[in-house]
Amino acid sequence: MATFVVRRLIASIFIFIAATYLMYILVALSGDPLEDLRTSSAPNKQQLIEARTALLNLDVPPPLRYFIWLGGIFGLTGKGFGYLGVTVQNQPVNVLLGQAMGSTLQLVTLATVVAIILGIVVGITTALRQYSGYDYGVTFLSFLFFSLPIFWVAVLLKQYLAIGFNDFLRDPAIPWWLIVILALISGVIWMSIIPRKGIQRLYTFLIAAVATAALLVYMELTDWFSNPHIGIVGIVLSAAGVAFGVTAISTGLRQRRALRASIIVAAIGIAMYYPFMLFISYYLTFWTWVGLGVLAVAVSFAIGWFTGGADKAPVARTAAITGFLVAALISLDRFMSVWNAYANSSRIKGRPIATIGSSTPGLEGSLWVMGVDFFTHLLLPTIALILISFASYTRYSRASLLEVMNQDYIRTARAKGLTERTVVVRHAFRNALIPIATIVAFDIGGIVGGAVITERVFGWTGMGALFQNGLDHVDPNPVMAFFLVVGGLAILFNLIADLVYAGLDPRIRVS
Amino acid sequence: MSNIPPPVEQPGHHEGSVAEAENSIELKEIAGLSQGQIVRRRFFRHKGALISMFALAFIILLSFTSVGVAFGDWKSGGWWQYTWNVAVEIENNGRPTLSLFPFAIGNHPFGQDEVGRDIFAVVMRGTQQSLMIMVIVGVIATIIGTVIGAVSGYYRGWRDSVLMRFTDVIITIPVIVIAAVLGRRFGDFGAPVLAVILGLLLWTGLARLVRGEFLSLREREFVDAARVAGANDNRIIFRHILPNAIGVIIVNSTLLMASAILIETGISFLGYGVQAPDTSLGKIISENQVAFATRPWLFWWPGVFIIAIALCINFIGDGLRDAFDPRQKRMPSDRALARADRDKTPVGPAPLAEAEARVPRASGSTGMGTGL
Numbered sequence: 001m002a003t004f005v006v007r008r009l010i011a012s013i014f015i016f017i018a019a020t021y022l023m024y025i026l027v028a029l030s031g032d033p034l035e036d037l038r039t040s041s042a043p044n045k046q047q048l049i050e051a052r053t054a055l056l057n058l059d060v061p062p063p064l065r066y067f068i069w070l071g072g073i074f075g076l077t078g079k080g081f082g083y084l085g086v087t088v089q090n091q092p093v094n095v096l097l098g099q100a101m102g103s104t105l106q107l108v109t110l111a112t113v114v115a116i117i118l119g120i121v122v123g124i125t126t127a128l129r130q131y132s133g134y135d136y137g138v139t140f141l142s143f144l145f146f147s148l149p150i151f152w153v154a155v156l157l158k159q160y161l162a163i164g165f166n167d168f169l170r171d172p173a174i175p176w177w178l179i180v181i182l183a184l185i186s187g188v189i190w191m192s193i194i195p196r197k198g199i200q201r202l203y204t205f206l207i208a209a210v211a212t213a214a215l216l217v218y219m220e221l222t223d224w225f226s227n228p229h230i231g232i233v234g235i236v237l238s239a240a241g242v243a244f245g246v247t248a249i250s251t252g253l254r255q256r257r258a259l260r261a262s263i264i265v266a267a268i269g270i271a272m273y274y275p276f277m278l279f280i281s282y283y284l285t286f287w288t289w290v291g292l293g294v295l296a297v298a299v300s301f302a303i304g305w306f307t308g309g310a311d312k313a314p315v316a317r318t319a320a321i322t323g324f325l326v327a328a329l330i331s332l333d334r335f336m337s338v339w340n341a342y343a344n345s346s347r348i349k350g351r352p353i354a355t356i357g358s359s360t361p362g363l364e365g366s367l368w369v370m371g372v373d374f375f376t377h378l379l380l381p382t383i384a385l386i387l388i389s390f391a392s393y394t395r396y397s398r399a400s401l402l403e404v405m406n407q408d409y410i411r412t413a414r415a416k417g418l419t420e421r422t423v424v425v426r427h428a429f430r431n432a433l434i435p436i437a438t439i440v441a442f443d444i445g446g447i448v449g450g451a452v453i454t455e456r457v458f459g460w461t462g463m464g465a466l467f468q469n470g471l472d473h474v475d476p477n478p479v480m481a482f483f484l485v486v487g488g489l490a491i492l493f494n495l496i497a498d499l500v501y502a503g504l505d506p507r508i509r510v511s
Numbered sequence: 512m513s514n515i516p517p518p519v520e521q522p523g524h525h526e527g528s529v530a531e532a533e534n535s536i537e538l539k540e541i542a543g544l545s546q547g548q549i550v551r552r553r554f555f556r557h558k559g560a561l562i563s564m565f566a567l568a569f570i571i572l573l574s575f576t577s578v579g580v581a582f583g584d585w586k587s588g589g590w591w592q593y594t595w596n597v598a599v600e601i602e603n604n605g606r607p608t609l610s611l612f613p614f615a616i617g618n619h620p621f622g623q624d625e626v627g628r629d630i631f632a633v634v635m636r637g638t639q640q641s642l643m644i645m646v647i648v649g650v651i652a653t654i655i656g657t658v659i660g661a662v663s664g665y666y667r668g669w670r671d672s673v674l675m676r677f678t679d680v681i682i683t684i685p686v687i688v689i690a691a692v693l694g695r696r697f698g699d700f701g702a703p704v705l706a707v708i709l710g711l712l713l714w715t716g717l718a719r720l721v722r723g724e725f726l727s728l729r730e731r732e733f734v735d736a737a738r739v740a741g742a743n744d745n746r747i748i749f750r751h752i753l754p755n756a757i758g759v760i761i762v763n764s765t766l767l768m769a770s771a772i773l774i775e776t777g778i779s780f781l782g783y784g785v786q787a788p789d790t791s792l793g794k795i796i797s798e799n800q801v802a803f804a805t806r807p808w809l810f811w812w813p814g815v816f817i818i819a820i821a822l823c824i825n826f827i828g829d830g831l832r833d834a835f836d837p838r839q840k841r842m843p844s845d846r847a848l849a850r851a852d853r854d855k856t857p858v859g860p861a862p863l864a865e866a867e868a869r870v871p872r873a874s875g876s877t878g879m880g881t882g883l
Contacts, residue, residue, distance in 0.1 A: 015676060019683040026689065030696040140559075143829070147821030149773055149793065151780050152814040155800050449685030453777050467688065468781065471695060479692075487683045 001502070008498060012491045021066055023483050024476050028062035033088070033474040055090060056475070069480060084484075085477035087470070096466055097481045103358055104462035107455065108447050110378060111385035116440055118386065119393025124429065125193050126394065127401035134192030142391035150384055154457040157380045158355040166351040169343065172225035174216055183213035227340050230333040235273055239266040242325045250318040252421050257311060261304040261319040268299075269326035273333075281334050284367055289331070296327040335375070338368045352376050356459035381458045385451070389443065396439050401432040434504045438497040445493030449486040550758075553834035560830020563823035570819060574638040577631075593619075593629035595636035596788055601627045607808045622808040624799070634812045637792040640785060641772050641820060644706040648771035651710025653764040656717030657753075663718075664725025665748055675722070682715045687777055694783035702785050709771055717763050724756040758835030765828035769821045776817055792817045 032038070033056065037049050052058065057065055068077070075081035084093040126135045187209030194204050219225065230238070243262035244253070251258040284292065300323025301316045308315030343352040347363045354360070354377045363373055404410065405428050413427045448463060455464035463482050470478030544552070555561055579589035593599060601623055607630075608617025621630035659678065663671040681689075693708045728734065729752060737751050776793025778784040785791040792813040799809035 011676070015679045015683060018676075018680045022680065023684055023689070023692070026692045026696075030692050143822060143825050144818070147769065147773070147818050147825055149776050149780070149796070149814065149817050151777070151793075151800070152796055152810075152817070155796075155803050155810065159803055446685055449688055452687055452691075453780065456781065467691075471692060471783075483684070483688065486685055486688065490683050490685070 004502075005499065008495055012495055016487060016491050017070075019487055020070075020480065020483065023487075024066045024069065024480055025062050027471065027474070027476045027479045028065065030471065031474040033058060035474075052088065055086065056088070056477070062476075065476075069476070084481045087478050088473045088475045093477050093481045096478060097485070100461070100463045100466045100482075101485060103460055104448055104451060104455065104464070106358065106374075107378070107381055107460055107462060108385065108451050111382040112389070112444060112447055114382065115386045115389040116393060119390045120397045120433075120436065122390075123394040123397030124401055124432075127398045127405065128424065129192060130402065132192055134189070137192075138394060142394045145387045145391040148387065150388055150453055151457045153387060154380070154384050154454070157384060161383070162353040162355045162380055165353050169225060169352065170350060172223065174220050179213055179216045179220075182216060183209040186212040226343075228336040230329065230336065232270075232273060235329060235333065236270055238329055239270055239326045242266065242329070243322050246322045246325065247318055249421070249425060250321060251311075251314050252419065255311065255314070255318075257307060257309055258304070258315045258318040261307050261315050262322040264303055264307070265300045265319050265323045266326055268303075269296075269323070269330060273330055276330055277334060277337070281368070282366075286367055289367060293324070293327055293331075297324050299323065335368055335371050338366070338372055342369050342372045353379060355380065358460050358462075381454050381460065384457075385447075385454055389447070392443075393436075393440070397432065397436050400435050401428060404428045404432045407431075434501065437504060438501045441493045441497035441500055445490040448489055550834045554830050557830035557833050559826045560833075563826035563830075566819065567823040567827070570638065570816070570823070571642060574635045574642065578635045578639075580639065589635075591629075591632055591635070593632045595628065595632040595790065598627035599623075599629065605806060605808075621812045622806070624806070624809055625802070630809060630812060633790055633795060634792070634816055637790050637795050637813055638816050638820070640702045640789070640791040641775060641817070644702055644709065644775045644791075645768045645772050645820070645824070647703060647706035648710040648713060648775075649764050649768040651707060652712075652714040652717065652767055652771075653760065655711070656714035657721050657760055659714065660718040660721025660723075661725055661748055661753065661756075664722035665729055665744070665752065667726075671722075674718075678715050678718050681712065686712055686774055690774055690778050691781055691783045694778045698783055698786050701789060702791065705775065705784060706771075709774060713767055713771060713774075717760065717767060720759050720763055721756060724759050725752055728752045728755055758831075762828055762832045762835060765824055765831060769824040769828065772817065772821050772824070 034049055034052060037045060037052065040048075042048060057068055060068065069085060071077050072079060072083040072085055073081075075083065077083060082094070084097065086092055087096070122138055126138045129135050187205040190208035191201050191205040194201075196204050240263075243266040244259070247253055247255070247259045247262045253259060280292075297320050301320040303323075304316030304319030305312050339352075342348060342365075343350055345363070347360050352372075358377050359370075360373050360377075363369070365373075410423060410428055413423045418427075451462070452464035452467060454460075455462045456468065463485065466478050467482040470476070470482070575589075577589045577591040578593075578595055579587045581587075602618060605619075605623035605625070605627075607620060607622035609620035619629050619631065621634060623629055624633070659674050663674040689712055690709060693712075694705060697704050697708055734747060734751055737747050742751070775784060775791065776796070779791045779793030780797040782797070785794055787794075795813040796810060796817075799806070803810050
């Protein structure tokens with residue numbers, strides 16, 4: 001295994017160097033870097049041309065200039081290790097890259113995580129309900145999303161979601177016919193997802209529809225959209241739901257110890273609600289907030305571990321997932337509590353969903369206000385990115401689970417009398433994840449490069465802008481900085497995909 | 512190649528095992544048919560693919576006959592009264608005249624832009640460009656990918672190492688990035704040149720898949736048999752192995768063509784693709800996205816055509832995948848099983864489609880080596 005990793009690593013490095021060489025030559029030859037100066041009418045035209053030539057070593061032909069650039073990275077030009085050169089405007093590329101990377105990573109991280117989770121969940125449920133209306137519906141939708149140009153979706157989202165929702169927020173009233181339609185839709189969706197037969201499906205439909213309608217009417221009556229909140233009642237209900245739901249999927253409700261641990265964790269979360277909302281949250285910075293989240297998960301894990309008896313690991317896992325979700329719910333409520341103040345602040349002026357940029361200029365506030373600001377800017381690009389990548393994850397996980405469900409060991413598991421939950425979650429789902437894991441690793445490597453268009457449409461100055469500015473000025477340095485990150489990620493995740501595959505599937509021998 | 516239609520099996524007398532019943536339906540169904548006929552039958556059973564094929568044919572016909580074709584100086588007129596590069600007087604503030612109730616096409620069904628060009632003609636021209644790019648990319652990428660994959664999979668050794676490392680180098684650079692770089696250099700030369708460039712970039716995934724197919728097929732008995740019979744490498748590759756890998760190749764070329772359309776529109780949107788005065792669907796959207804609030808029709812129609820083309824191609828690809836590789840359709844739903852168990856009446860087409868999926872993957876059968 002070690003030799004395999006080392007050999008793959010060395011091969012990857014050579015491939016990467018070859019790719020950077022190719023890329024450098026192509027960018028350098030894509031146009032004339034002095035074009036704007038040649039056509040200018042400045043009196044000191046000749047001087048400017050000479051200055052730029054000296055700055056960017058334009059007198060050296062590109063195939064050799066590459067090695068000056070490569071030498072800079074290895075610290076041979078005396079500017080320190082990892083020196084990426086300067087742009088046409090004589091700005092250091094390293095600084096630009098740092099800023100751009102932060103912005104792009106913020107943009108793609110959330111979208112990727114949500115798309116993966118959503119895609120796998122939907123893919124799994126469609127595979128389990130194969131040939132149902134739900135399955136056909138999702139299949140059609142994923143083909144549709146697959147065929148959407150992202151810039152086209154982006155403009156529609158801006159127009160209808162952002163501007164439309166902002167208009168709606170001015171006078172948030174849901175008409176009764178919309179409530180009826182949404183309730184019916186939610187009923188149909190739940191009915192197709194939940195495995196029931198005959199009259200029970202009708203009950204599922206009715207319960208889901210009535211619950212949705214009740215929720216919407218409640219929101220309407222309490223003016224929820226102006227003052228969003230979950231509140232202590234909502235937290236108690238949803239924490240209980242989380243405890244039972246997570247246990248049902250993770251270990252099954254028959255596992256009493258897991259259920260007990262989850263309920264204890266949920267109860268602690270509820271008990272922490274008021275101290276957190278009224279006191280603790282005012283003293284948090286971003287990192288202490290993250291730390292608190294980690295602490296919550298760790299404590300939940302410990303509770304599960306020590307009350308788990310003979311089944312320490314699964315009980316602890318269940319309790320930890322419950323703890324994470326309950327902590328996330330409470331944080332969400334805290335974010336919601338500043339919504340009204342945020343939306344009506346002088347910078348926002350009642351139009352909270354942003355269509356462009358990555359943050360409101362000049363806005364200052366607590367962790368929570370800045371968090372909401374971040375969210376409103378991230379909303380549209382995230383939806384656009386999710387729509388595009390969600391489709392392929394759904395298809396892959398559906399195909400993968402169908403393949404596994406037909407294996408002999410699934411029949412064996414059923415034959416020995418295991419519950420459907422155990423068969424699906426423990427025997428089928430885990431094996432279906434093997435191919436999905438490699439595809440996901442492969443995709444993450446490509447997603448930063450793919451975000452170029454998204455960034456441009458939503459006006460994020462990230463890696464895409466670095467790339468485009470560089471290319472427009474025929475300036476290889478910023479383009480190469482962009483490519484070092486994008487190509488590096490692609491190679492790294494390719495390697496990870498191979499290793500994950502070898503690690504997860506003992507049938508694959510690497511030697 | 513018998514032309515006798517297979518009798519439709521009535522599964523009523525197979526009361527024991529549903530699986531067995533379905534299996535024998537499948538066997539009867541395909542008895543005496545060539546592989547090509549089986550694939551065609553399965554493909555035509557996929558309704559989405561069939562509808563998509565007609566829709567795509569309609570789009571192709573509409574776009575090429577309406578405004579005619581133009582290559583350089585040579586032009587042939589179409590039946591539509593306006594051309595895509597001539598501005599006419601703006602009527603009714605440029606609003607679209609297309610309406611369904613009552614049905615009317617009017618002078619400018621998709622409206623006009625701010626200088627007065629007829630958007631229907633512009634969109635038709637853009638559709639032509641996108642379709643042409645799609646076909647050129649598909650042909651070039653398929654040929655390169657197949658050849659590289661076949662050579663490295665069949666010969667292995669140093670040829671494999673060199674070709675696959677080369678593939679890795681190209682794969683490392685995201686397509687949109689390298690296409691933008693090359694498009695900036697060659698975009699002025701028009702859509703066909705752009706298509707050739709995209710074709711030279713998009714073959715990598717196909718090459719890897721074909722290589723995988725060849726690696727496993729070259730170990731099969733029918734290849735040994737051919738070699739013992741004295742066939743040379745060329746004959747083995749083209750007459751024996753390639754026909755068995757044709758399913759993978761066709762399915763992936765279709766999907767590749769769908770992504771070629773989206774990539775072309777993407778780089779045209781970034782400004783590195785098709786250049787003025789010519790146009791493409793991505794370019795129309797890119798030019799008009801700021802005008803969405805005032806003239807949404809400039810924006811809707813090109814997008815609708817991009818989606819329609821890409822959606823059709825994706826559905827056709829899905830149909831081909833089902834036809835060539837029925838593995839994904841193996842698990843019949845509970846309902847279908849219960850119905851097949853219970854019913855004494857002839858089984859409709861839906862359980863048949865499920866049943867055929869129970870046959871193990873037969874793409875490598877020896878009989879096919881010289882048949883296709």
